[in-house]
Amino acid sequence: MGSMLAQAFVYLVAALVVVPFARWAGLGSVLGYLLGGVLIGPFGLGLVGEEGADVMHFAEFGVVMMLFLVGLELEPERLWRLRGPILGLGGLQVVGTAAALALPALAFGLPWQQAVALGLVLAMSSTAIALQSLAEKQLLKTDAGQKSFSVLLFQDIAVIPMLAGFPLLATVAVTAADDGHGGGSIVDHLLPWAHAGVVLAAILGVIGAGRFLVRPALRLIARSGLREMFTAASLVLVIGVTLLMTTVGLSPALGTFLAGVVLANSEYRHELESDIEPFKGLLLGLFFLAVGASIDFGLLVERPGVIVGLLVGVMAVKAGVLVALARGSGTPLGPSLLFAAALCQVGEFAFVLLSFTERGGVLPPEITRPMVAVTALSMAMSPLVLALWERAIAPRMRAGAGPEREADAVDEENAVIIAGYGRFGQIAGRLLRSVGHGVTVLDVDADQVEVLRRFGQKVYYGDGSRLDLLRAAGAGRAKLLIVAVDEPAKALEIVHTARRHFPGLKILARARGRAEAYELLDLGIEGVYRETYDTSLRVGVDALRLLGWHGHRAVRAARTFRRYDEDGLAEMARLRHDQAALVTTARERIRELEEILQADQAEAKELQADPGWDADGLRAAAQAAPRPER
Amino acid sequence: MRADAMSLTEPPFAGAESRVLVLLAHPALHKSRVNRRLADALRGLDGVTLHDLYDAYPDFDIDVRREQALLLAHPIVVWQHPLYWYSTPAMLKEWQDLVLEFDWAYGPRGRALEGKLLLQGITTGGRADAYQPGGFNERDLRGYLVPAERTARLCRMTYLPPFVTFGTHRMDEAAIVARAADWRALVVALRDGRVDPARVAALATLEATDLGA
Numbered sequence: 022m023g024s025m026l027a028q029a030f031v032y033l034v035a036a037l038v039v040v041p042f043a044r045w046a047g048l049g050s051v052l053g054y055l056l057g058g059v060l061i062g063p064f065g066l067g068l069v070g071e072e073g074a075d076v077m078h079f080a081e082f083g084v085v086m087m088l089f090l091v092g093l094e095l096e097p098e099r100l101w102r103l104r105g106p107i108l109g110l111g112g113l114q115v116v117g118t119a120a121a122l123a124l125p126a127l128a129f130g131l132p133w134q135q136a137v138a139l140g141l142v143l144a145m146s147s148t149a150i151a152l153q154s155l156a157e158k159q160l161l162k163t164d165a166g167q168k169s170f171s172v173l174l175f176q177d178i179a180v181i182p183m184l185a186g187f188p189l190l191a192t193v194a195v196t197a198a199d200d201g202h203g204g205g206s207i208v209d210h211l212l213p214w215a216h217a218g219v220v221l222a223a224i225l226g227v228i229g230a231g232r233f234l235v236r237p238a239l240r241l242i243a244r245s246g247l248r249e250m251f252t253a254a255s256l257v258l259v260i261g262v263t264l265l266m267t268t269v270g271l272s273p274a275l276g277t278f279l280a281g282v283v284l285a286n287s288e289y290r291h292e293l294e295s296d297i298e299p300f301k302g303l304l305l306g307l308f309f310l311a312v313g314a315s316i317d318f319g320l321l322v323e324r325p326g327v328i329v330g331l332l333v334g335v336m337a338v339k340a341g342v343l344v345a346l347a348r349g350s351g352t353p354l355g356p357s358l359l360f361a362a363a364l365c366q367v368g369e370f371a372f373v374l375l376s377f378t379e380r381g382g383v384l385p386p387e388i389t390r391p392m393v394a395v396t397a398l399s400m401a402m403s404p405l406v407l408a409l410w411e412r413a414i415a416p417r418m419r420a421g422a423g424p425e426r427e428a429d430a431v432d433e434e435n436a437v438i439i440a441g442y443g444r445f446g447q448i449a450g451r452l453l454r455s456v457g458h459g460v461t462v463l464d465v466d467a468d469q470v471e472v473l474r475r476f477g478q479k480v481y482y483g484d485g486s487r488l489d490l491l492r493a494a495g496a497g498r499a500k501l502l503i504v505a506v507d508e509p510a511k512a513l514e515i516v517h518t519a520r521r522h523f524p525g526l527k528i529l530a531r532a533r534g535r536a537e538a539y540e541l542l543d544l545g546i547e548g549v550y551r552e553t554y555d556t557s558l559r560v561g562v563d564a565l566r567l568l569g570w571h572g573h574r575a576v577r578a579a580r581t582f583r584r585y586d587e588d589g590l591a592e593m594a595r596l597r598h599d600q601a602a603l604v605t606t607a608r609e610r611i612r613e614l615e616e617i618l619q620a621d622q623a624e625a626k627e628l629q630a631d632p633g634w635d636a637d638g639l640r641a642a643a644q645a646a647p648r649p650e651r
Numbered sequence: 652m653r654a655d656a657m658s659l660t661e662p663p664f665a666g667a668e669s670r671v672l673v674l675l676a677h678p679a680l681h682k683s684r685v686n687r688r689l690a691d692a693l694r695g696l697d698g699v700t701l702h703d704l705y706d707a708y709p710d711f712d713i714d715v716r717r718e719q720a721l722l723l724a725h726p727i728v729v730w731q732h733p734l735y736w737y738s739t740p741a742m743l744k745e746w747q748d749l750v751l752e753f754d755w756a757y758g759p760r761g762r763a764l765e766g767k768l769l770l771q772g773i774t775t776g777g778r779a780d781a782y783q784p785g786g787f788n789e790r791d792l793r794g795y796l797v798p799a800e801r802t803a804r805l806c807r808m809t810y811l812p813p814f815v816t817f818g819t820h821r822m823d824e825a826a827i828v829a830r831a832a833d834w835r836a837l838v839v840a841l842r843d844g845r846v847d848p849a850r851v852a853a854l855a856t857l858e859a860t861d862l863g864a
Contacts, residue, residue, distance in 0.1 A: 560707075571680045572709030573742075634679040636776070636820070643776060643820035 052404035058313020083308030086301040088274045092281020111175020118144035134190040147368030167354035189214040193382040223269040231283030243467035255296040291481045295489035317394040340365040362410040364404035367396040435459035436500040440485030445504030486514040504530040509537040542594040672725035676732040676743040685819040692831035718750040718797040731772040765807040778818035811859040
């Protein structure tokens with residue numbers, strides 16, 4: 022316990038000391054974490070990770086979390102729409118890079134199986150570094166950013182067949198037992214084809230469980246209404262998948278990624294995201310710290326020529342392939358170079374694949390050890406390469422001829438978010454949907470969410486007063502937020518949060534009655550709707566009609582009444598501030614009712630005298646004058 | 652939505668054999684002196700459907716399919732309304748805009764109303780002498796009813812000369828009662844098929860007395 026806390030303390034302090042400094046120096050947080058890792062690692066101050074495996078063990082869980090979130094972002098439909106760039110660009114990148122790297126490996130005398138495996142492993146880029154850096158520099162939405170995303174996506178998926186297929190490439194006798202991956206894998210001694218079978222079965226198991234087990238379980242937990250239980254469930258899910266994957270000798274990152282994709286369509290996606298997000302933020306930092314700490318400077322000092330040569334060679338080949346691909350798809354030179362800069366490092370999947378191939382006897386340790394070092398170093402170089410692009414290329418691009426093409430709108434965030442989809446929110450939502458306006462719905466009633474989902478609506482489980490959830494639902498880009506929750510305090514909370522953090526978002530809010538309407542009117546939102554007001558007014562209209570009133574007259578009376586009433590409401594909302602006490606007690610509500618009724622009496626004459634189509638004056642004039650008009 | 656309000660607005664169908672559809676358009680019937688009495692004179696007549704548009708659609712949300720069904724069910728259509736700004740009240744204009752659909756009421760395939768009769772029952776504040784060349788309104792009333800007449804023609808309907816009550820501002824109770832009886836007599840004659848469109852076509856306005864014994 023004590024040593025764990027001490028380690029956590031060291032990591033956090035390293036992050037706190039180095040990361041802000043790196044940001045200030047314009048190097049980005051990723052490089053900051055990496056430098057922090059180097060600082061505290063065995064080759065720096067030696068504060069942590071005397072055994073590198075410990076650190077990497079920590080690190081893997083950061084990636085696990087990140088991939089779960091990457092998976093959650095990847096709805097199968099979105100995946101399908103991006104299939105062109107993903108399969109085309111991504112496929113060519115992996116195959117092309119693998120080939121370009123395997124050929125020199127062959128030339129160095131490696132067997133073809135090893136050359137192919139090595140090429141494929143090194144073709145991987147770092148999703149963590151590339152996405153984090155691009156997002157940080159706000160380049161994710163550019164053409165190059167979207168291309169990078171597509172390629173990373175393909176790589177994420179390509180890992181599955183690689184993990185399944187690598188055992189077939191085994192050429193080296195497996196000697197070493199488990200190398201610190203704990204738990205012990207049940208598949209280590211299986212034949213390659215059986216191994217591949219177990220891997221496939223595990224993957225299908227995660228998909229099936231995600232689809233048929235996890236959602237009902239989450240529904241039950243959501244029904245309990247305890248937020249921390251949901252957070253616990255999210256963590257249990259990720260940790261559980263991690264344990265399962267470790268048991269069958271698969272990468273936990275891959276498993277949680279799959280679990281994420283399976284759950285991307287579920288109503289709990291936003292809730293899972295906002296629960297895991299803080300853990301992921303810290304753990305991803307931890308991951309970068311661990312990468313920094315794991316850089317084997319010993320090997321670098323021992324054989325600097327080989328390591329640096331490999332590092333430069335691999336990155337140059339990867340960058341070359343990337344530039345060629347981007348240029349080939351019609352991207353101008355500047356963005357092509359960004360594409361290359363973002364993806365030319367070797368990614369965290371390589372760690373996973375290298376340890377997997379080593380244990381599976383695909384690649385000998387003499388190859389994997391330096392490659393781990395090259396991978397870590399290339400990741401450390403990556404932010405520098407991006408910074409270089411930013412300094413040297415970006416200014417010229419802006420000065421250059423054509424303006425960069427606006428990024429394709431990959432997000433299909435809806436323009437309208439409805440918080441609370443009960444009796445009230447549904448009606449507005451159904452109207453919007455019926456005319457083709459998509460709405461993103463947030464609701465905390467698990468049963469209701471389930472029913473709505475069954476009817477194919479886009480409904481998410483969650484409480485709209487949480488900033489992270491609003492953000493995840495796209496409040497930053499939406500035009501309109503409809504607050505339709507039935508609890509007045511919650512409605513106010515949501516409006517407050519949305520007003521403060523999304524000033525551009527227009528807000529329409531449901532109010533229970535006058536007192537609640539005052540509070541909302543004070544906030545200056547676009548619309549305040551007393552929940553039973555319109556219905557009650559309609560009852561009044563129909564009552565008048567059953568009393569013999571002409572329909573149009575009754576409707577006009579109600580319209581006039583409404584106008585007076587709303588003016589009065591707005592006025593009282595203002596006056597209220599002059600009074601010492603707010604209208605909160607029942608007695609004060611009664612007193613206010615008296616005031617309203619008195620005002621009604623005062624206005625009654627005006628309310629009853631509809632000046633429209635009044636012929637009295639005309640008739641009098643006609644009778645007085647010799648010539649009648651009209 | 653409509654279901655719960657339906658019982659309040661259902662027009663009184665005068666049985667399956669109803670022949671005359673009277674579309675009454677007055678936005679403030681409770682303030683009306685003459686139109687209300689004219690309408691009252693038609694209430695309860697067999698074969699006459701009195702349909703108060705401002706009561707049926709108080710918020711102007713006209714049910715087009717229902718209106719078209721009513722039109723199809725009646726061979727004779729009457730617009731009863733005060734003359735507002737030389738035209739129909741807003742509701743009746745909205746009714747024309749929405750109900751008389753292209754290729755239903757008019758257009759190459761618009762034959763739904765073919766052969767039906769259209770009669771306007773109009774009240775005006777101005778006296779008859781105000782509606783003549785050199786009068787206050789500078790031309791005779793038919794000059795202001797050209798849009799309605801053309802609308803009927805476009806819909807392949809036969810436009811009858813209008814029943815006009817002039818000078819409503821100066822009518823006393825006796826005059827109103829008499830006028831209501833005239834209106835009732837004309838509508839009954841229409842219902843009973845005693846109006847021959849060809850015979851009355853040349854008239855400027857139509858009264859029950861024009862139909863002879």
